[in-house]
Amino acid sequence: MDAIIVEDLWKIYRVKEHRNGFVGGLIDLFRPVWKEKEAVRGIHFTIPQGQSVGYIGPNGSGKSTTIKMLTGILTPTSGKVRVNGIDPSRRRRENARQIGVVFGQRTQLWWDLAIKESFELFRHIYRIDEKTFRKNVEMMTELLDLDQFASIPVRQLSLGQRMRAEIACAFFHDPKIVYLDEPTIGLDVVAKERIRTFLKEINREKKTTIILTTHDMDDIEHVCERLILIDHGRIIYDGNLQRFVDNYGTDRILTVQFEEPQTSVELECGELIGFDQRQASIRFKKNEISATKLIQQLTARYPIRDCQIEEPKIEHLIRHVYESENVEDEGIHAHDHISI
Amino acid sequence: MDSLKLYYKSFLLQLKTFRIYRVNFFASGIGTLFVYGTQLLGLVTALYHFESVHGWNLYDVSFLYGLWLASYGIHITFFAGVRDFASMVHRGQFDILYVRPHNLLFQVMCGRMDLQAMIHMGASALVLVWSTMHMDLQWSWNLVLKLAVILLGAVLIQMGLTLIWATLSFWLIHVGSLVLFGWTINANYMTYPLSVYDSVIRWIFTIFPMAFITYFPAGWFLGKFSPGSWEYQLGSFTVPVGLLFFLLAYAFWLYGTKHYKSTGN
Numbered sequence: 001m002d003a004i005i006v007e008d009l010w011k012i013y014r015v016k017e018h019r020n021g022f023v024g025g026l027i028d029l030f031r032p033v034w035k036e037k038e039a040v041r042g043i044h045f046t047i048p049q050g051q052s053v054g055y056i057g058p059n060g061s062g063k064s065t066t067i068k069m070l071t072g073i074l075t076p077t078s079g080k081v082r083v084n085g086i087d088p089s090r091r092r093r094e095n096a097r098q099i100g101v102v103f104g105q106r107t108q109l110w111w112d113l114a115i116k117e118s119f120e121l122f123r124h125i126y127r128i129d130e131k132t133f134r135k136n137v138e139m140m141t142e143l144l145d146l147d148q149f150a151s152i153p154v155r156q157l158s159l160g161q162r163m164r165a166e167i168a169c170a171f172f173h174d175p176k177i178v179y180l181d182e183p184t185i186g187l188d189v190v191a192k193e194r195i196r197t198f199l200k201e202i203n204r205e206k207k208t209t210i211i212l213t214t215h216d217m218d219d220i221e222h223v224c225e226r227l228i229l230i231d232h233g234r235i236i237y238d239g240n241l242q243r244f245v246d247n248y249g250t251d252r253i254l255t256v257q258f259e260e261p262q263t264s265v266e267l268e269c270g271e272l273i274g275f276d277q278r279q280a281s282i283r284f285k286k287n288e289i290s291a292t293k294l295i296q297q298l299t300a301r302y303p304i305r306d307c308q309i310e311e312p313k314i315e316h317l318i319r320h321v322y323e324s325e326n327v328e329d330e331g332i333h334a335h336d337h338i339s340i
Numbered sequence: 341m342d343s344l345k346l347y348y349k350s351f352l353l354q355l356k357t358f359r360i361y362r363v364n365f366f367a368s369g370i371g372t373l374f375v376y377g378t379q380l381l382g383l384v385t386a387l388y389h390f391e392s393v394h395g396w397n398l399y400d401v402s403f404l405y406g407l408w409l410a411s412y413g414i415h416i417t418f419f420a421g422v423r424d425f426a427s428m429v430h431r432g433q434f435d436i437l438y439v440r441p442h443n444l445l446f447q448v449m450c451g452r453m454d455l456q457a458m459i460h461m462g463a464s465a466l467v468l469v470w471s472t473m474h475m476d477l478q479w480s481w482n483l484v485l486k487l488a489v490i491l492l493g494a495v496l497i498q499m500g501l502t503l504i505w506a507t508l509s510f511w512l513i514h515v516g517s518l519v520l521f522g523w524t525i526n527a528n529y530m531t532y533p534l535s536v537y538d539s540v541i542r543w544i545f546t547i548f549p550m551a552f553i554t555y556f557p558a559g560w561f562l563g564k565f566s567p568g569s570w571e572y573q574l575g576s577f578t579v580p581v582g583l584l585f586f587l588l589a590y591a592f593w594l595y596g597t598k599h600y601k602s603t604g605n
Contacts (some may be wrong), residue, residue, distance in 0.1 A: 012378075013601065068435070068602055071438065071439050072439065073438040073602055074599055074600070074601075074602060075436050075438070075599075092438060093441045093443075096438070096439050096440050096441040097441040099439065101436075101439040103435065103436065104434065106431075106432055106436060107431055108436055110353055110357070110359050112356075112357045112361075113353060113357065117356070120349070121349055121350065121353060122345075124342075124345060124346045124349045125346060125440055125442065125542070126440075126441065127342055180546060251591070269573065308545055324498070330566055
């Protein structure tokens with residue numbers, strides 16, 4: 001069964017355009033200029049129950065707007081959204097019962113009280129029966145290691161501890177879908193790792209559908225099987241994460257250090273992208289030449305002390321996709337102008 | 341029933357928080373008493389010189405003031421979250437309420453309770469008792485019921501007003517000064533008999549029914565209007581007027597929640 005269906009979804013905001021200078025500001029007060037901003041421009045996707053999806057886009061891409069329409073916070077301008085068969089903006093409360101949401105930048109916990117007090121309130125908010133609640137609290141406490149700070153007021157917790165508790169709160173009522181909006185923002189490596197492991201485990205054990213938005217590509221790599229990229233309100237990639245890496249991630253960078261300074265480096269294959277006598281960086285495509293072969297060619301000519309191969313980060317691949325997309329996008333706009 | 345339980349649980353958590361900030365609570369309580377004490381003192385001073393305005397003597401006006409304070413206090417008991425709603429929208433915390441399976445307004449009410457309301461109500465009880473002691477009212481169950489009725493009407497209008505100010509924050513990000521403006525008018529104009537004002541102002545407050553918080557019901561209760569006069573009629577209708585006003589304010593609120601834009605990510 002499909003957990004989420006999105007068809008031709010649009011969200012257009014009306015925003016005030018500001019005039020320049022003091023006089024402009026005064027005129028703004030009385031005669032504002034309205035401008036339409038298309039935040040989401042006709043997107044489509046379906047997400048089956050139990051899938052873990054990374055929903056990625058730069059700031060202002062329409063990513064948060066989409067999540068807000070899926071959770072029922074915003075009403076779409078047009079198009080269709082179904083979450084477990086429910087239209088979230090029309091039947092908000094019904095939808096809310098079946099989803100969990102973690103906002104990385106907002107807290108759902110009571111600032112001055114211990115987390116277990118907030119947990120107890122969640123039991124009443126979602127009308128969870130005592131047995132299920134105890135079972136889930138136990139499970140979350142163990143998986144997220146909450147025991148050590150369960151009775152300390154939230155304001156005294158570290159960001160990592162607080163975030164773990166926030167995430168736990170989203171799972172007590174056995175939601176079918178959980179949305180996590182930047183859950184690892186500002187956390188250290190250890191805290192991030194713990195959260196990733198937890199999400200993977202809960203997705204596997206409870207078959208919870210997970211929609212994760214983040215700026216940290218390592219989150220996506222560890223947790224998600226599917227990647228959806230959005231930019232300028234349009235989806236520019238939707239598919240398997242591994243395939244994305246295979247298709248776009250063919251470049252490798254080999255960095256070698258020479259035993260003694262060299263005046264120049266000559267290559268049979270690949271491209272020299274950095275050279276400073278003792279060290280050279282070479283970019284090559286892994287489907288054109290293997291790393292071992294390239295190193296062999298180099299050692300045949302130069303004395304080499306050390307070498308290192310870098311795989312591209314998903315972050316770079318995504319930036320690459322965005323850049324090529326933007327060129328196309330401008331093309332479309334130019335065409336629009338001509339047709340007018 | 342479940343909702344009442346949730347309200348009660350939220351209330352218990354609030355109490356725990358108050359225990360932590362005891363000093364703050366007492367300090368702001370004293371502050372509140374000063375604000376209202378000064379207001380009342382000004383009122384007494386003015387009436388001491390004039391003895392009566394348009395047939396309302398010192399005790400009548402004090403009763404008016406007591407009624408205003410009591411209705412404000414009772415409404416704050418439930419509506420502290422609505423009063424402070426603008427900051428909730430500003431911080432983006434309102435998003436969270438959308439993803440929970442409860443009525444939005446109910447959740448805003450659960451989110452904040454202000455124990456200061458106790459100070460309001462304590463002070464208003466003192467003023468009401470003191471002012472009625474100096475009147476020759478024939479206390480009966482009927483009169484007590486009448487007092488309850490005018491209080492209910494006044495509370496409904498206070499709630500409607502606060503809800504309207506709150507709803508404005510869906511479109512305007514900073515409504516602080518507007519709310520203060522509304523409160524100032526409410527607290528200063530409504531604590532004097534409406535008849536002292538210019539006819540334009542009288543009409544404004546009758547149509548935008550702030551005069552139903554104190555002037556019409558108090559005049560009706562204290563027998564200031566001749567039976568059959570239009571003021572008397574209006575005075576006896578404060579509960580329906582309050583109910584209608586509140587429902588209109590709630591409709592406005594519902595319209596606002598559909599046009600909520602949310603902030604940040």
